[in-house]
Amino acid sequence: MKAAIPTNIHPGLLRSLQQFVGFTQSEYELFCTFLEVCHVKKKEIYLQPGKISHATAYVNKGCLRRYILDDHAKEIIVNFAIEDWWIGDLESFVHQTPTIYYIQALEDSELFLLTRSSFSALCEEIPKYKTFHDEKVQRNHYTTLKRLALAKSGTPEEKYLLLMKEQPQLFQRIPLHYIASYLGIEPESLSRLRKRLTEKPQKS
Amino acid sequence: MKAAIPTNIHPGLLRSLQQFVGFTQSEYELFCTFLEVCHVKKKEIYLQPGKISHATAYVNKGCLRRYILDDHAKEIIVNFAIEDWWIGDLESFVHQTPTIYYIQALEDSELFLLTRSSFSALCEEIPKYKTFHDEKVQRNHYTTLKRLALAKSGTPEEKYLLLMKEQPQLFQRIPLHYIASYLGIEPESLSRLRKRLTEKPQKS
């Protein structure tokens, strides 16, 4: 499953590290030496409740979902991750506590793992990476808070249209019943909702 | 509204700073010199959309709510803050951007403000405070993610009972229609839900 360091250049990763962390080319190369490649097959579970997350993962290729199983054994999707996103359970990763989440690949995926020890070493070697990481957590927090408010606001239709507008890429590769779960509705409801929208098309 | 430094010892603040930041008595005293007192009357708006949050606030006394006004002009309560909690919009505070939230006092409240410049100075003088602050943001992020999942899981009744169990203090001082908004339901529904629960009491 895990393998050695990736050898070629990864444009998405390079670009975001240059842009957000201000990495130089050589810092980027150093950064890459801390990574491990991990391949996860479609449907395969990458992380599951009770396990400890030993790494945070950059999605180089593919698509995954993070979800919980609630008291009624119903899957609730918390987020998706596609190329150029990071995925993992930071709480489990940082505090080495058992996670409550599942992370499953929806397509054959290639992840670049930054393990806990590599992460520590990296932060020692390139302190600004630590700053970048902390700011990433902060940004995630802001957006999660907004999503929480949004979850209690408006109709399923409005939530659907908003997601369509903000994350159209997701609709091109993720089965609709997963989108339904993410929106907090049943697949049948999403189907009917979409039908209504095509019948009464958007104000021409 | 704002006044000078608080003079006496504030047990809740002292305890949490000792416990979580590992402050000594003298560090605590130094910390206090960075604070400003601010009194907010019941119903008064402490922060509103469009404004920039110039401080993060420790609630020494009282109770506040943070909410947004959604597209249908409906108030959605994101969180409450009572004694010994911090409240503010970190996104606005950190990046000096206009907030999207209202923060309103539900009781006459006393806040200790840490302004942006004080915060910077404090982090310079006591670097571990910065670490503490970053970790606080992280913890908030974990709990917000769980709340997001929970928001899509289970019935209103289950959410109500969970809140009852985890934050019983809130019910002693916050009007039920605010609790309803926090739970994402209408006041009437909360009323009926509570009636059902008293009629069919918990499995004796």
Added chain:
DNA sequence: CGATTTTTTGAATCATATCAACGTACGTGG
């Protein structure tokens, strides 16, 4: 092609929202 996954459709049911009205508690000012 056969098997599995995904999406759609229909009908019945159920829970919450909505609208309207009333009861109650609280606190302020006369």
Added chain:
DNA sequence: CCACGTACGTTGATATGATTCAAAAAATCG
């Protein structure tokens, strides 16, 4: 101290919209 106004909570009748269950149709994959 009472009276009045405001804020809060409850109740009833009705409507709305999503869920549930069952089944079929469509798409995807090996």
